[in-house]
Amino acid sequence: MNTNSAVSCTGLTYVFGETKAVDGLDLTVREGEVFGLLGPNGAGKTTAIRCITTLLPVPPGMVHVFGNDASGDKMAVRRLLGYVPQQLSADASLTGRQNVTLFARVFDVARRERAERVRQALTAVGLADAADRLAGTYSGGMVRRLELAQALVSAPRLLILDEPTIGLDPIARTGVWEHINAVRAATGMTVLVTTHYMDEADQYCDRVGLMHHGRVRALGTPLELRRGLAERRSGTDVPTGPLPTLEDVFRDVAGGGLDDEPGGFRDVRSTRRTARRVG
Numbered sequence: 001m002n003t004n005s006a007v008s009c010t011g012l013t014y015v016f017g018e019t020k021a022v023d024g025l026d027l028t029v030r031e032g033e034v035f036g037l038l039g040p041n042g043a044g045k046t047t048a049i050r051c052i053t054t055l056l057p058v059p060p061g062m063v064h065v066f067g068n069d070a071s072g073d074k075m076a077v078r079r080l081l082g083y084v085p086q087q088l089s090a091d092a093s094l095t096g097r098q099n100v101t102l103f104a105r106v107f108d109v110a111r112r113e114r115a116e117r118v119r120q121a122l123t124a125v126g127l128a129d130a131a132d133r134l135a136g137t138y139s140g141g142m143v144r145r146l147e148l149a150q151a152l153v154s155a156p157r158l159l160i161l162d163e164p165t166i167g168l169d170p171i172a173r174t175g176v177w178e179h180i181n182a183v184r185a186a187t188g189m190t191v192l193v194t195t196h197y198m199d200e201a202d203q204y205c206d207r208v209g210l211m212h213h214g215r216v217r218a219l220g221t222p223l224e225l226r227r228g229l230a231e232r233r234s235g236t237d238v239p240t241g242p243l244p245t246l247e248d249v250f251r252d253v254a255g256g257g258l259d260d261e262p263g264g265f266r267d268v269r270s271t272r273r274t275a276r277r278v279g
Ligand SMILES: Nc1ncnc2c1ncn2[C@@H]1O[C@H](COP(=O)(O)OP(=O)(O)O)[C@@H](O)[C@H]1O
Pocket: 016, 019, 020, 021, 022, 039, 040, 041, 042, 043, 044, 045, 046, 047, 048
């Protein structure tokens, strides 16, 4: 285990009945980086994330968060992280401020600091003006930013986001990322994000892991992975022409077949009805 890492998974395996959702996952997220776990629906991203957040039980030694074993003191791990789950976590019948206050209470933000910390979190995601409206009146992008504020109110060292931009229009997607990056610049927080939007990962992630059938199949900076494929294709280390995209890299490591599978890239209809339901 690397104690300098924010997250380390060693041979992480998680089985649901007959399905090996995560199958020997090795993964290190370095402190301070934005790490993207990429892959089509069904790759095992959410299951891996839920193991890291201690929401699913893991045996000792498989998952560490800032050196804490996720099978041991779960509260110690949970105190270090903020989590935006794939499913909706905001309540439409409460205002933005009430939603964030609820999380501040659950995460044990000291009572006398609470109002100010809630205000800061809402301001950080650009919701100061909408704070006292019901979340049910928010757009999809605003709901996602509200969930970001909920995760940020406890000032986590590690922010984990599961498909933060799924189902959002391009402007709302950019908005979510801009707010994440602003908080990161201010606090040095580490970010672990899952997405199947390869273009987004290319733009915003320091390093990415391409996950397929429960395991990381390729790892590196987006540019390293794209250059690596260009070199393999051309058989030279100074390939010419436009670089392949991250999606090309993924098709290469997954060995084709990606499009035929349920959950392949052609099947990226929003699985997140939730944002729209509230929005
Ligand atoms: N609660 C569950 N019960 C049974 N199977 C599950 C459950 N959650 C996920 N799976 C299965 O595990 C595999 C990985 O799912 P998941 O981790 O949600 O992938 P991803 O987040 O990459 O889309 C899929 O085959 C999925 O059907």
